[in-house]
Structures are given as structure tokens and as C-alpha cells.
Amino acid sequence: MTATPGTPSTRSYPHQPSTVRGRGGSAALRDTLTLMSLPVLAALALPAAFAGGGTRRWFGGRAEGQRAEAQAAKDAAAAAFYELDTAQRDLRISVETITAVDDSPAARRAVADFEALGLRIDEVSQRYIQAVDAHDLDRDDLEAATAARARGELTAAKDELLRVRQELDRFGSSLGPLLGKAETQLARLAPAVERARQALLGASNALDAVRQTGLAAEDLAARLAALSPELTKLNQGAGQHGLPQTLERAERVQREAAAIRAEAERLPEKAAEIDHRLVSLRTRAQALTTRAGQVDPVLSELRRRFAAACWQDLQQVPAQAAQNVGQAELKLREAQAARDAQRWADATSLLSTVRALLNTTDEAVSAAGDRLTRLNAVQKDPQQETERTRFAIRDAQRLAMTGRTTPDPRHARPLDDAVARLERAVGTLEGRHPDYWHFLTETEAVRQTVARVVAQIREERGGPGR
Incomplete structure (x- = not known):
């Protein structure tokens, strides 16, 4: 047995099952390996239980009783060895599943612990093999003392195998959270890759449909072609590129393919929209030429x-x-x-x-x-613009005095300045050639100042209703 995950090895033991360990990451692989090993066990692990036939002379008495007990101990040890070997192989698959998707400190500790257990398993397995090789229970001249000694050594080997099996089982139980997380991620992989493939197919079909309308869509075709290497990597699988990277790649390919498909489906509409804008803007330019x-x-x-x-x-x-x-x-x-x-x-x-x-x-x-x-308008009736501005000032002054006996200087000062500015603007209308445009810009500026004061008052009082 070996404890290094992912390193195939083959070991043959006298009268024991040959164990072939290969990399795996799924329950299907674990079942396949188990089924493959059963014939090997039947052929190699327990040969002594059925050896002899009619070729050995049997002597009654105490020696034959000891021989039978030793043979039973040998069979029990062989069964314990096989069960330990199977458990280690199954657990190796679990550890490899974890390491395929998880590089966290906890996962690395699990690998190290499994390697340490592997060394322990190799030690007890070697002692078991030595015990089997040391005693030929089929000898015609097997003495009772020798048979008893063989029974004791084989029983001790079996007990060691069982103790290590218990350690292995406890370690396997401790892997539950890590294994569950890894299997969850693995379960996400196949659907994610399939969604990416379907998205690429949808983008390709949409592009074909657009081309049938006479639109080349060369930029979209180039973007779709750029995703081809990504599809190749998805097909190569997580074993070569890593599960997190493969999941991320599948999601990215799906997003980009979906975007290409959406743009392809909208392309005829975009072309029609551009055609409409060309006509509309051309007409507008002609109209502006006339207006200019x-x-x-x-x-x-x-x-x-x-x-x-x-x-x-x-x-x-x-x-x-x-x-x-x-x-x-x-x-x-x-x-x-x-x-x-x-x-x-x-x-x-x-x-x-x-x-x-x-x-x-x-x-x-x-x-x-x-x-x-x-x-x-202002030349005909400048008074209308003046009154409009004065009304805005008076309205602001009433708001500033609401609930007060004296106005807040922060509000009163800009409103007083607005009154003076309006009077100066009205004064510019006197004379032979009044500057009506200056008058209009000044009254507009006064109203803007008043509006800012009103907004400030309302904000300070908690809303426009006060």
C-alpha cells in the first residue's frame, strides 16, 4: 500500500490480493475499482482456505486442531487485509476528489494526514505478509506448536490491521465537510460546461440567421471565433485545467456568448435604426439650412x-x-x-x-x-417685466418673515440687494436708446437670486410646504 494520492502503484503479496490504485474522482470510478478487485481477492486473498483437496495426508489429534485454528486465523487476517486495502483505495479517491478542487490549508493537511496513514498501513501490511510467509499451514508434518505459533502471529497481524482500519475510518469521517464541498463543486461543473456549450450554439445560430438577412456581422463573428480555444479547454476538462478555473471559464464563455447572441439578434433592428437616423438628420440639416x-x-x-x-x-x-x-x-x-x-x-x-x-x-x-x-415685448410694455420681478421679490420677503418678527440677515440681505438691482435695471430704460437686452438679463438674474433665497428658506424649515 502507498499513501501518496494520485501515484499509481501495484503490489502483489503471497496469498493476498493484488491492489492496483489509479487516480479517480467519482463514485463511478470507486465502484469500478471495487468490482475489479473482487475476482483478484477470490483468486489470491484466500487460497489457503480451500487448498489441499485430496493431496495432503491428514493426521488426527491436537496437531490438526491447531492447524484448523491457524488456518482460520489466516483467513480472518486475509479478510482484514482486503477490507483495509479496499478502504484505503476508496479513501484515496475521496482525497483526490478534494485536492482536485480545493487548495486550502485544510485540504493540504488532509493530504499530509493521508500520507502518514499510508505509511502506517504499509507497516502493518508488511508484518501481515511476513506472518503469512513464515508459516506453511499445508505441510504434512506441521507440528501443533508451530501451528499455534502461526495462529498467534496471524491473529496479532489481523488485530493490527483492524486497528489501522479504525484509524482510517475515523480519518475518513473527518473528511466529510471537505468532501461535501468538493462534491458540490464537482456537481456544478457539468451543468456549467453544458450551459456554456448551449450559449455558444445559440450565438452561432443567431449569427447564421443575421447573415441570411444580408448583414455580415464580421465583428460578432470574430468575437465568436475567439471563444473557440476556450471551448477546447472546456472539453479538455477540469482534470487538466483545474475545477475553479474550468468553472470560471464556463461562466465567462456563457456570458460572452450570450452577449454575442443578443447583439446578433438586435443587429437588424440596429441597422434599421441607423437608417432612420440618417434620413431624419439629413432632413433636419436641410431644414436648418433654410432657417439659417x-x-x-x-x-x-x-x-x-x-x-x-x-x-x-x-x-x-x-x-x-x-x-x-x-x-x-x-x-x-x-x-x-x-x-x-x-x-x-x-x-x-x-x-x-x-x-x-x-x-x-x-x-x-x-x-x-x-x-x-x-x-x-419689453419695448412695448417694460412694466410687465418689472412687475413680474417685483412680485417674485415680495413673495420671497413674505416667506422670509413667516413666523418671525425680524428677517434672518442671511435672507434679508440678498433680497434687499435684489430690490436695489431691479431699480437700477429700470433706470437703464430712460434715455433715447434704452438697452432693453441689458434690462431683460438683469431682471432674469434678479429672479434667479430670489429663487435661490426661497429654496434656502424652505430647506432650513424642513420642506416646501412651510
């Missing part, structure tokens, strides 16, 4: 009716709009080429750039028209 041409008349009216400060910041809008639209149309052509080449990521990125350019242009073109509309 209307900015010059707006600017002309602003120059004619209002002070320079009201329109100077809009002078570059027509040129900038034309430049932005031209750049957007160039990017649209590039996006169309990328879509035709089925470079979906490039097409999507270029369309995002086009959208940003058109948004900027839209805002600038709209700003000119909005400016004229607001200036017309």
Missing part, C-alpha cells in the same frame, strides 16, 4: 430698431450656422459610408456628432428669433 437663411433679416431688424448691445453677440450666427450645417452634412456622408460597410460603431459615433452640430446650430438660429420676440 432667415437669420439675416432678423438681425437687420434688430440693428434698425435696437441699440448695438442688444444684437452684437448674434452677428456671427449666420456664418456659424452655415459652417455647422456644412460640417454636419459631411459627417452624414461619412456615416452613410460606415453604415454601408456595416461598421455600426463608427456609424453610430458619426451620427452622434451630426446631432450635436445640428443642436448647436438650432439653438443659435432660434436665439436670434427669440431675441427679437423678447425685445419687441
Whole structure:
């Protein structure tokens, strides 16, 4: 017997079973090894129980009684040896199962303890073999004293074998938690690998379906091909690559294959979406070209009716709009080429750039028209903007005084400043060419300041309802 897990060995003993130990990791292997050893036991372990036949002369009396007792002791020792050998082989499979999935300190201690037990088993086995070899119980001239001595030595060998068997059984019981954990992990392996294989098959089928619609999907095909070496390693199994690594690989392959499948299934929808965006953005660019041409008349009216400060910041809008639209149309052509080449990521990125350019242009073109509309309104009735701002200030002042006899200086000071700022803005409307745009920006700034004070008061008092 040997105690080094995973190292095959063959040992033959006179009149004893030959034990062949091989690596294993499952109950099926343990059963196979046990069944293989039974004929060997029947042929080799107990030959003396049936030896003789009609070839030996039998002498009655005390010698024959001692011979029978010695033979019984030999049979009992052989049975104990076989049971110990079988138990050690079964336990070796359990230890190898643990070491295949567990490299913890507890698992390493289990291996060391099993090796130590193996040395002990080798010692008692050797003494048993020596006892068997020392006595030929089939001799015709076997003396009673010799038979008695043989019985004593064989009985002692059997007792040692049984004691070591008990030690082995206790050690086996102590492996319960480690073995349970290892078997749980092993039970996860086959389903995980199968899920990975099914995910790869699903991705391959989805890719084939997409190609039938005329989409090449070359990037997805390349990603799927990159998983082929991983499938090879999964097929090679945990024995070659380790259980934790194989489980992690199976889960990673499943995730990546599932992602490829999802992208493949969505690819026709993505292509249609890009086609729609190309048409939509092209139409929008054309519309902005038309709107940008209307900015010059707006600017002309602003120059004619209002002070320079009201329109100077809009002078570059027509040129900038034309430049932005031209750049957007160039990017649209590039996006169309990328879509035709089925470079979906490039097409999507270029369309995002086009959208940003058109948004900027839209805002600038709209700003000119909005400016004229607001200036017309304030020129016609500046009092409306003034009253709107004063109402916001008064409302904030009432909130600041709620539940107080004097306002908190942190609230009163910015509100007082807002009143003074509004009065200064109203004063700028006096004169021959009032700066209405400055007046509008000042009143807007005053309302923003007031809104911040209101938000601060409500936050300090625990909510908007107070």
C-alpha cells in the first residue's frame, strides 16, 4: 500500500490480493475499482482456505486442531487485509476528489494526514505478509506448536490491521465537510460546461440567421471565433485545467456568448435604426439650412430698431450656422459610408456628432428669433417685466418673515440687494436708446437670486410646504 494520492502503484503479496490504485474522482470510478478487485481477492486473498483437496495426508489429534485454528486465523487476517486495502483505495479517491478542487490549508493537511496513514498501513501490511510467509499451514508434518505459533502471529497481524482500519475510518469521517464541498463543486461543473456549450450554439445560430438577412456581422463573428480555444479547454476538462478555473471559464464563455447572441439578434433592428437616423438628420440639416437663411433679416431688424448691445453677440450666427450645417452634412456622408460597410460603431459615433452640430446650430438660429420676440415685448410694455420681478421679490420677503418678527440677515440681505438691482435695471430704460437686452438679463438674474433665497428658506424649515 502507498499513501501518496494520485501515484499509481501495484503490489502483489503471497496469498493476498493484488491492489492496483489509479487516480479517480467519482463514485463511478470507486465502484469500478471495487468490482475489479473482487475476482483478484477470490483468486489470491484466500487460497489457503480451500487448498489441499485430496493431496495432503491428514493426521488426527491436537496437531490438526491447531492447524484448523491457524488456518482460520489466516483467513480472518486475509479478510482484514482486503477490507483495509479496499478502504484505503476508496479513501484515496475521496482525497483526490478534494485536492482536485480545493487548495486550502485544510485540504493540504488532509493530504499530509493521508500520507502518514499510508505509511502506517504499509507497516502493518508488511508484518501481515511476513506472518503469512513464515508459516506453511499445508505441510504434512506441521507440528501443533508451530501451528499455534502461526495462529498467534496471524491473529496479532489481523488485530493490527483492524486497528489501522479504525484509524482510517475515523480519518475518513473527518473528511466529510471537505468532501461535501468538493462534491458540490464537482456537481456544478457539468451543468456549467453544458450551459456554456448551449450559449455558444445559440450565438452561432443567431449569427447564421443575421447573415441570411444580408448583414455580415464580421465583428460578432470574430468575437465568436475567439471563444473557440476556450471551448477546447472546456472539453479538455477540469482534470487538466483545474475545477475553479474550468468553472470560471464556463461562466465567462456563457456570458460572452450570450452577449454575442443578443447583439446578433438586435443587429437588424440596429441597422434599421441607423437608417432612420440618417434620413431624419439629413432632413433636419436641410431644414436648418433654410432657417439659417432667415437669420439675416432678423438681425437687420434688430440693428434698425435696437441699440448695438442688444444684437452684437448674434452677428456671427449666420456664418456659424452655415459652417455647422456644412460640417454636419459631411459627417452624414461619412456615416452613410460606415453604415454601408456595416461598421455600426463608427456609424453610430458619426451620427452622434451630426446631432450635436445640428443642436448647436438650432439653438443659435432660434436665439436670434427669440431675441427679437423678447425685445419687441419689453419695448412695448417694460412694466410687465418689472412687475413680474417685483412680485417674485415680495413673495420671497413674505416667506422670509413667516413666523418671525425680524428677517434672518442671511435672507434679508440678498433680497434687499435684489430690490436695489431691479431699480437700477429700470433706470437703464430712460434715455433715447434704452438697452432693453441689458434690462431683460438683469431682471432674469434678479429672479434667479430670489429663487435661490426661497429654496434656502424652505430647506432650513424642513420642506416646501412651510
